[in-house]
Amino acid sequence: MSFPDPQPHPAVPPAADVSRRSFLRTSAVLTAGLAALASSLRPLFEMDDFPSAERFMQKYYKELTPEEMAKVLRRIEGEVEKQYGIRPHVRDLRPMDGVEFVYALNLTRCIGCRKCVHACVQENNQSRDPEIQYIRVLRMPHGSLDIDKAEHNYAPESVPEKGYFYMPVQCQQCRNPPCVKVCPVHATWQETDGITVIDYDWCIGCRYCEAACPYWARHFNFAKPAIPKDRLNPEMAYLGNRPRLQGVMEKCHFCIQRTRAGRYPACLEVCPAGARKFGNILDPNSEVSYILRTKRVFIQLKEELGTSPRFFYYFDV
Amino acid sequence: MDDRPRNGRLNGRIRTAAVLWGLVASFAILAAAFARNPWGRPAPREAIPLVDPAFLSTATNRRSYADLVRAKEDLSDYDCYACHEKGKPPTLRFDEHQNLVIPPEHADIVMGHGEHGRNNNCFNCHNENNLELLQSRDGRVLKFQDSPQLCGSCHGPTYEDWEAGAHGRISGFWNRTLGLIKRQDCVNCHNPHSPTFQGRKPAPGPHPLRPPATPVRAGPVH
Amino acid sequence: MTRAIRNYLVFLRRCLGIAFVGDWRYYLWMGLLTVGCLLGLNAYAKQLAHGLIVTGMSDEVSWGVYIANFTFLVGVAAAAVMMVIPVYIYDNEELHDLVIFGELLAVAAILMCLAFVTVDLGRPDRFWHLIPGIGQLNFPASMLSWDVIVLNGYLLLNLHICGYLLYCRYQGRKPGRWFYIPFVFVAIVWAVSIHTVTAFLYVGLGGRPFWNSSIVGPRFLASAFTAGPAMIILALQIIRRITEYHITDKALLTLRSIVQVSMLINVFLLVNEVFKEFYSGNLHVASSRYLYLGLDGYHALVPWIWTAIVFNLVAMFLLVLPLSRSLRWLNLTCVLCIIGIWIEKGMGLVIPGFIPTPLGQVVEYRPSFNETLVCIGIWAFGLLSYTVFLRMSVPILQGRLARSNEGRGAEVASAAPASSPTRL
Numbered sequence: 017m018s019f020p021d022p023q024p025h026p027a028v029p030p031a032a033d034v035s036r037r038s039f040l041r042t043s044a045v046l047t048a049g050l051a052a053l054a055s056s057l058r059p060l061f062e063m064d065d066f067p068s069a070e071r072f073m074q075k076y077y078k079e080l081t082p083e084e085m086a087k088v089l090r091r092i093e094g095e096v097e098k099q100y101g102i103r104p105h106v107r108d109l110r111p112m113d114g115v116e117f118v119y120a121l122n123l124t125r126c127i128g129c130r131k132c133v134h135a136c137v138q139e140n141n142q143s144r145d146p147e148i149q150y151i152r153v154l155r156m157p158h159g160s161l162d163i164d165k166a167e168h169n170y171a172p173e174s175v176p177e178k179g180y181f182y183m184p185v186q187c188q189q190c191r192n193p194p195c196v197k198v199c200p201v202h203a204t205w206q207e208t209d210g211i212t213v214i215d216y217d218w219c220i221g222c223r224y225c226e227a228a229c230p231y232w233a234r235h236f237n238f239a240k241p242a243i244p245k246d247r248l249n250p251e252m253a254y255l256g257n258r259p260r261l262q263g264v265m266e267k268c269h270f271c272i273q274r275t276r277a278g279r280y281p282a283c284l285e286v287c288p289a290g291a292r293k294f295g296n297i298l299d300p301n302s303e304v305s306y307i308l309r310t311k312r313v314f315i316q317l318k319e320e321l322g323t324s325p326r327f328f329y330y331f332d333v
Numbered sequence: 334m335d336d337r338p339r340n341g342r343l344n345g346r347i348r349t350a351a352v353l354w355g356l357v358a359s360f361a362i363l364a365a366a367f368a369r370n371p372w373g374r375p376a377p378r379e380a381i382p383l384v385d386p387a388f389l390s391t392a393t394n395r396r397s398y399a400d401l402v403r404a405k406e407d408l409s410d411y412d413c414y415a416c417h418e419k420g421k422p423p424t425l426r427f428d429e430h431q432n433l434v435i436p437p438e439h440a441d442i443v444m445g446h447g448e449h450g451r452n453n454n455c456f457n458c459h460n461e462n463n464l465e466l467l468q469s470r471d472g473r474v475l476k477f478q479d480s481p482q483l484c485g486s487c488h489g490p491t492y493e494d495w496e497a498g499a500h501g502r503i504s505g506f507w508n509r510t511l512g513l514i515k516r517q518d519c520v521n522c523h524n525p526h527s528p529t530f531q532g533r534k535p536a537p538g539p540h541p542l543r544p545p546a547t548p549v550r551a552g553p554v555h
Numbered sequence: 556m557t558r559a560i561r562n563y564l565v566f567l568r569r570c571l572g573i574a575f576v577g578d579w580r581y582y583l584w585m586g587l588l589t590v591g592c593l594l595g596l597n598a599y600a601k602q603l604a605h606g607l608i609v610t611g612m613s614d615e616v617s618w619g620v621y622i623a624n625f626t627f628l629v630g631v632a633a634a635a636v637m638m639v640i641p642v643y644i645y646d647n648e649e650l651h652d653l654v655i656f657g658e659l660l661a662v663a664a665i666l667m668c669l670a671f672v673t674v675d676l677g678r679p680d681r682f683w684h685l686i687p688g689i690g691q692l693n694f695p696a697s698m699l700s701w702d703v704i705v706l707n708g709y710l711l712l713n714l715h716i717c718g719y720l721l722y723c724r725y726q727g728r729k730p731g732r733w734f735y736i737p738f739v740f741v742a743i744v745w746a747v748s749i750h751t752v753t754a755f756l757y758v759g760l761g762g763r764p765f766w767n768s769s770i771v772g773p774r775f776l777a778s779a780f781t782a783g784p785a786m787i788i789l790a791l792q793i794i795r796r797i798t799e800y801h802i803t804d805k806a807l808l809t810l811r812s813i814v815q816v817s818m819l820i821n822v823f824l825l826v827n828e829v830f831k832e833f834y835s836g837n838l839h840v841a842s843s844r845y846l847y848l849g850l851d852g853y854h855a856l857v858p859w860i861w862t863a864i865v866f867n868l869v870a871m872f873l874l875v876l877p878l879s880r881s882l883r884w885l886n887l888t889c890v891l892c893i894i895g896i897w898i899e900k901g902m903g904l905v906i907p908g909f910i911p912t913p914l915g916q917v918v919e920y921r922p923s924f925n926e927t928l929v930c931i932g933i934w935a936f937g938l939l940s941y942t943v944f945l946r947m948s949v950p951i952l953q954g955r956l957a958r959s960n961e962g963r964g965a966e967v968a969s970a971a972p973a974s975s976p977t978r979l
Contacts, residue, residue, distance in 0.1 A: 129388075238542060352583045
């Protein structure tokens with residue numbers, strides 16, 4: 017690109033010499049401006065979660081050596097003890113070989129009591145205020161699976177109500193997870209046992225995964241999570257229920273601290289109607305294998321999206 | 334071209350000075366305002382009550398006779414022959430509508446097993462010759478702790494599902510090599526005399542971060 | 556070598572120096588913008604301290620005005636290319652000398668985009684996780700990783716092109732063709748790509764039927780090429796008024812025809828979209844219904860979107876009429892375009908994608924006061940940057956700030972001739 021010839025402007029004699037007044041004025045503006053700048057940053061002093069150098073530089077989960085991981089776990093235990101006064105036990109549980117977890121939920125049996133919601137909150141140290149709940153129970157009218165007809169806030173005197181069925185929704189641990197695809201920093205990925213996990217110390221909080229999830233299963237910490245001290249669950253896992261920070265995502269991880277130790281997830285244990293079934297689909301003798309073999313009708317929510325969820329809703333009759 | 338009056342330059346200098354001093358004042362006010370910090374804090378939210386711990390209990394609906402035996406609890410209420418005579422089957426009384434009349438000693442039992450009073454006979458399940466045992470319609474005599482087999486003698490598909498773990502409650506370890514499970518019996522959830530689940534009060538619903546000012550939707554709309 | 560560096564540093568120092576000198580209107584404008592920036596900075600500090608709860612966002616509507624503004628501004632940045640194409644491919648003489656103002660606008664817009672994305676992050680201290688090699692950039696699967704690369708690349712591209720040309724001008728030598736022409740052609744393609752990548756951020760989400768549609772990409776480009784040149788038309792007139800830089804009406808009218816065609820395409824695509832959503836009556840139209848008509852009694856966005864549609868239609872009619880050849884009407888039309896497209900692409904695209912939620916809930920969104928201050932702060936910062944760029948580049952282009960008058964100080968470039976005290 018060529019520029020036009022410079023338009024003829026006469027060279028100007030130097031401006032009037034800088035007077036003391038002008039100098040005073042300039043410094044006054046600069047000083048006032050800098051004061052305003054410094055003062056504007058004052059709220060940063062109210063931040064009580066300033067990351068330590070160690071946490072700032074922490075490596076990605078998959079790159080941590082066992083020694084580094086042990087150090088990280090001890091650091092987390094120390095942080096939790098400092099905040100809650102209870103020393104937790106934080107482990108890094110690895111997936112078992114030959115295991116792929118599947119969840120089956122019996123829609124004939126669910127009565128919509130929401131005990132699973134609260135058992136999950138208790139087990140997984142979720143924030144009570146702002147409230148984060150991994151499970152959302154939907155009340156659906158008989159005859160329709162149109163989610164736009166779901167009611168989230170039902171509060172009758174007694175459940176189940178006539179004319180409705182209840183469908184709890186949580187992370188479906190999809191085989192083809194859209195959240196994993198869109199995360200810009202690999203903070204969420206799927207492990208070999210099928211659980212989609214989040215490295216809370218790697219997540220940058222962009223919330224793209226939350227936009228991508230078709231099941232509204234991913235939740236964001238808009239503020240520092242508030243967990244009552246007397247309800248803290250001290251049995252924790254790094255990828256599971258250790259307390260999260262402000263600004264990171266979290267979601268159902270099939271109670272990884274329990275299931276990777278061979279136990280049932282908390283939501284299943286508390287369900288009074290036995291509507292929830294969980295197990296290893298690669299084991300032909302598990303109850304979930306039996307269910308997927310014998311029941312005739314399964315619903316995988318939003319199947320047409322190609323997410324291939326590992327969560328199967330079925331009916332007994 | 335510019336045809337402002339000759340003293341335009343002076344005007345300009347005055348205006349410049351005014352603007353710059355105005356900026357000094359604005360910055361100073363801003364600095365003070367930031368220090369006082371009157372706006373921008375998160376709005377106070379209504380406190381969300383903690384959930385009643387009763388909703389977190391994993392206890393079953395009811396305890397069965399077999400549970401009481403296992404727990405070695407007081408079984409004096411279950412001593413049938415404290416009142417009944419051995420060897421003499423108790424007599425059942427029916428009212429004019431063919432409904433079973435529950436004697437006052439067993440007033441806590443409410444019959445409701447099957448519609449239209451289908452199962453209106455105690456001895457469909459209880460063994461009239463030995464009240465401490467049960468009996469199925471195909472002639473098997475069963476102990477109380479084997480009651481699932483009795484239920485299964487009519488409810489076949491459900492029994493099959495229960496055996497496979499697909500019906501009812503199992504707690505403990507999905508990985509049976511790592512620990513034991515506890516499989517609940519039928520009567521841990523279902524009252525055998527009136528098996529339909531009672532309704533119960535649901536636990537509190539969700540508290541959204543940004544609730545609507547006025548709730549608009551009360552139920553399904555379309 | 557050291558002399559080259561010294562020369563460059565002197566050049567930078569003089570440029571920086573000139574940015575602090577001007578007449579009272581300049582100080583007033585820059586002062587207001589600085590106040591805006593400080594308000595935004597303070598609001599952001601509060602957000603860092605307390606978390607994103609100080610915004611109006613929630614799990615139900617998890618992206619808000621930050622991403623809305625980001626989306627709009629990526630379009631503005633891409634639209635700088637709309638001046639480059641006529642000049643470099645079609646050898647348009649009128650726009651030849653003005654392309655740099657478009658590219659500088661692109662730089663300012665990209666800076667604003669980067670700022671909006673940063674303030675939207677929950678943990679900005681972990682930005683380094685995005686750096687390929689050091690972090691774990693999920694390229695090529697994540698469209699956000701593409702966005703990180705293309706936006707920063709576009710910024711560097713434009714900084715190079717503008718910086719190189721301005722420095723050559725300053726030194727009074729002819730720029731070497733190989734140092735900028737290839738980059739210009741790359742920038743043309745790159746500009747289209749930044750906006751397509753941003754569109755694909757939305758299009759790729761199967762769980763959001765409002766966005767998962769092939770019309771989003773073309774609509775983005777059509778609206779970008781309407782709003783961007785409209786902003787440039789207004790900016791050029793301001794430059795002409797304040798600096799007497801040589802800008803012909805014919806250049807403005809060339810830009811007008813770009814806005815005209817783009818707006819026609821934009822409105823056509825809108826008609827396509829509305830037909831597709833509403834004619835077949837299938838169930839996935841809840842988001843569109845919420846946007847245009849309201850849903851279940853919630854209708855916060857309805858007045859906004861209809862205002863945008865009216866503005867766009869009026870602008871479209873004005874653009875096809877010869878009436879808009881007159882600058883006064885053209886300016887009004889440009890303002891209508893910019894506001895209309897800002898609404899429909901910002902709030903009218905981002906928010907309805909979240910309503911209803913994938914589980915059917917309707918939770919509305921309203922930006923909080925703090926959030927608004929942060930937006931104002933970033934816009935102020937962008938305008939401040941653009942003003943500084945112009946403050947530096949116009950004197951260079953006019954020859955008043957040049958190597959040849961080094962040593963006589965910045966006052967040479969800044970002080971106006973005696974008869975016109977207020978010109979830059």
